[in-house]
Amino acid sequence: MKNEDEPKDKRLKGGDAQKLTMAEVAKYVGVSAMTVSRAFRQDASVSEETRKRIMEAVDALGYVLDLSAGSLSSRRSGFIAALVPSINNSNFSDTARGITDALENTGLQLLLGYTDYSAEKEEKLIEAMLRRRPEGIILTGGSHTDRARRMLDKAGIPVVETWEIPEEPINHVVGFSNSEAMSLLVRSLASQGYRKFGYIGGTTARDTRGSQRRSGFLKTVDELGLGPGRAISFGVPPITMEQGGQAIVSLLERWPDTEVVLCVSDLSAFGAIMECKRRGMSVPGDIAVAGFGDYEISSVCHPSITTINVDCYGIGRQAAVRLLDALQGSGEAAGDEITLTSYRVVLRESTQRSAQ
Amino acid sequence: MKNEDEPKDKRLKGGDAQKLTMAEVAKYVGVSAMTVSRAFRQDASVSEETRKRIMEAVDALGYVLDLSAGSLSSRRSGFIAALVPSINNSNFSDTARGITDALENTGLQLLLGYTDYSAEKEEKLIEAMLRRRPEGIILTGGSHTDRARRMLDKAGIPVVETWEIPEEPINHVVGFSNSEAMSLLVRSLASQGYRKFGYIGGTTARDTRGSQRRSGFLKTVDELGLGPGRAISFGVPPITMEQGGQAIVSLLERWPDTEVVLCVSDLSAFGAIMECKRRGMSVPGDIAVAGFGDYEISSVCHPSITTINVDCYGIGRQAAVRLLDALQGSGEAAGDEITLTSYRVVLRESTQRSAQ
DNA sequence: AGGCAGGATGGTATCGATAACAATTCAAGA
DNA sequence: TCTTGAATTGTTATCGATACCATCCTGCCT
Incomplete structure (x- = not known):
């Protein structure tokens, strides 16, 4: 009952195989799509044996998970947005590195933008980012347009402002004076x-x-x-x-x-x-x-x-950690905090x- | 006990509005969701008057388009992926800037990753990127793991290798010797x-x-x-x-x-x-x-x-242009090209x- | 007047994965 | 032997926007 004699040699050709979907992997293995979906997560309950068979099939078929579909149904985009003034400035790219590193193994991906030191460009970028429904957003500085503040407020996601101590913080702050x-x-x-x-x-x-x-x-x-x-x-x-x-x-x-x-x-x-x-x-x-x-x-x-x-890398790292905290223990510790970073x-x- | 129900100025006050959807904007205006969707594109046929009313409603309600839903149904993610060895290196951040600038007003967004000069990390990143179904991908260099090559091949999207002239190019090349x-x-x-x-x-x-x-x-x-x-x-x-x-x-x-x-x-x-x-x-x-x-x-x-x-910025810019060409005139000029950039x-x- | 092109708009079926819940299996305890 | 429940797997209904096609309407041509 397990003999599948379907031809499976048309892979490696690109293009046509592109429409490969989770359901097809499921059929190939002989399980339901849901089980395949579960096999891709670590916490899910799938027997080791089934997972192994599924992963072999995934490998053989060259299937790649489609997160854009997944994020729609799970309502979690898996994105964190971060805006820096410039990526050519190594202080800020160190911060970006800190964020990326802190995000490793969390299943979250960094969506980076640069504002070119312009509040207007920042506003546009914030909107562009929010369209991707990030789960949190990291900004540089505390100076934003009114519309930007409104959008952020309405988005209902944790916000971290970095690199300075704003007079009126939106939410969390990681920085120094x-x-x-x-x-x-x-x-x-x-x-x-x-x-x-x-x-x-x-x-x-x-x-x-x-x-x-x-x-x-x-x-x-x-x-x-x-x-x-x-x-x-x-x-x-x-x-x-x-x-x-x-x-x-x-x-x-x-x-x-x-x-x-x-x-x-x-x-x-x-x-x-x-x-x-x-x-x-x-x-x-x-x-x-x-x-x-x-x-x-x-x-x-x-x-x-x-x-x-200035602890550029640490600013990024801590900003990301703040965000992760806010995302996990969303019920608890709703307090907006100011995290001071060191300088000497x-x-x-x-x-x-x-x-x- | 009643007091307990009161929200204590919690940050997520936008929370309820967060589930604002296109359908609700449509109802508010008195049109169909489809018309609202059209109003967000420039090419669509919507009367000026309707579009104005819709945009006013969007503004009033604070609606933000949800691209993750859109990309699922339109099967266009709106992403371009780019991998550079390091973002701390200003040569590569110039290239990233070139890409971003070329992508402006195309509706495409850059998804940036850094490989830390490691082919293994590149492989992992390529997979992570492909899960977002980018419409094209820009790599640095021509040295990739076998699995990376296979994934790229199967993805069926244009690939641009940059900063050097690989012996065996995957697809397009923008670089110099x-x-x-x-x-x-x-x-x-x-x-x-x-x-x-x-x-x-x-x-x-x-x-x-x-x-x-x-x-x-x-x-x-x-x-x-x-x-x-x-x-x-x-x-x-x-x-x-x-x-x-x-x-x-x-x-x-x-x-x-x-x-x-x-x-x-x-x-x-x-x-x-x-x-x-x-x-x-x-x-x-x-x-x-x-x-x-x-x-x-x-x-x-x-x-x-x-x-x-080295024309770092130009490498990025031209790589993006190559990609855009490949995406548009997909029917024509399928030839993989090598674009030489200048140095002096x-x-x-x-x-x-x-x-x- | 009739017909028809083409702009504007609506209705419905997806896109591909996952949440939620149902069903099944199997092992161990009463 | 029967019960209970944890572990595993399946089924169905979405998530929110857009493709596709149908419909309606206006104005213009013969």
Whole structure:
């Protein structure tokens, strides 16, 4: 009764076999489609022997599970959406990596988008993502359009905002205060004896983390009684290394006696340092420079660059864990939490005071 | 007890509205679900007036289209899958950006995965992606497991391999010969007068592009009669800047008279240069260094780094265009094509021969 | 006037898997 | 021996949108 003499040699040809469905696998094995479906999950109750036979058939036929059908009936898309400003920025791609890694073996897949630092683009992306019915969504920053907030609210899925502490969080938060982190860097350098502080970075509303770092800088310089901070702005994000170089030139033209320059990110700091060297200035001899983010480049660069180390990977990882928690124990712990991630000052050569 | 029933401002207040369906929008407007469905497409025949009313209702109710349902019945997932070795590498994230940009306004969404330079991980990812029934798939490189090839073949969707020219292409190819590109760089530097060439990079099977560059180097040095090339290997990809620094130290210990060192990528070249400077050596005075990939860092660095510029963004963009072509004119031009992308030598300070 | 093209809209049957529940088997305990 | 229930498998009804075809209506041509 188990002899199936149907021809089964027309596989490996692609195209025609594409319409292979679970029911056909079931028929091939001699069970119901439901049993095949169960064989694909780990928790389901299927006898080892049946599962083995099914999996052999799956292999022989080259069947691939169709999740889009499955997610419709189970009402679980298996997606987590995440939006970052840019994937070219290694800080954010580290975060994306953290998310992906945390999602491993959960059956959830990451749907990644980049907003290009634009709230409008973010709004569009959020809508595009929600159309896929993600089970949760991770955002960068706390600045969103009204419509975006409404859509997120209505979607009824957990939301995690990352990389900063929004004034009005939507739901969960995993991040740190960019302003305080920058403040810490200022104080740290002040305690090394630096007095005349310059800053390179934008004020644009596009990059709220950048703005927060800037205001942290200005506030702290003020608090320390070190006169008004000297700040230079340049183009819109994403910031380039080259712009850092241009900016430090203007800054030093305007305030030649500046002792140390803090930059919104390591990338601009690197650009600034390289431009200085190109012009024959010594760093930190003539001018000290610090960055933010502790990119790989900063430890390798000569001089190595003083910076704030941020746990980019951990932000992603923890954001995903928050989401998973919210999805599992949905009944319990409905509280929106703020998870603070660590940062620390990394003093390196670029701000070393020469012994004198 | 009544109070207990009250919702305590729980986050999921949109929960009830979540089950909002197209049929309900239709009822609200007084049309059929089919008409609502049509209103969401641009080509469909719906009167302007009806569409306006529907869209107002969509807005008022906060309805969001459900693509997972749509893709099941239309049998078009709206996904394109792309696998890159790493998203932390800006060369590949540029490619991802190229793909995303080319997909804009096509109604297709990018499903991105990273293989971590592992064929096994690639195989798993391919399966995970195929479960979402992507309409096309973009891979990096031409080295895949047998099972991966079988799955791709059976999937019956267009495949584009990128970043190199595989010996046995699956389908479409968008890339360039890494070996020839490296060869061009060698010849170019030889014509500047360099004679003693060193190379930094791995031989690992994980990074086929790296291996190709290496063999291109060795072959060309040999062809030019410049003795056997001096090659140093180091750890597994993803290569770090720091490893570049370590590698050049070993290389110069072993072959102190080396005149110029070529690196598998700009990142290791940068690390090598910085390490030299740290040790008080001048680049290019004492040793010349060149990279591959023309990362942002190379033009900003001091000294700026000689490299091969690769059209990373264009690779992504063209790969996506190939895919779109294959999807549209599926009847015509079934031929698998190889699209060559451009590369060029960029001579910079790091290999400048001093006038003497 | 009649007829007909073509735009606008509705009705129904899917798409492929899974939830929910029913049915069956088999083993162990009363 | 009968009962009970856990383990395994089957049946049916969806999930929510869209393909496909039918219908209705308007306006224009001969």
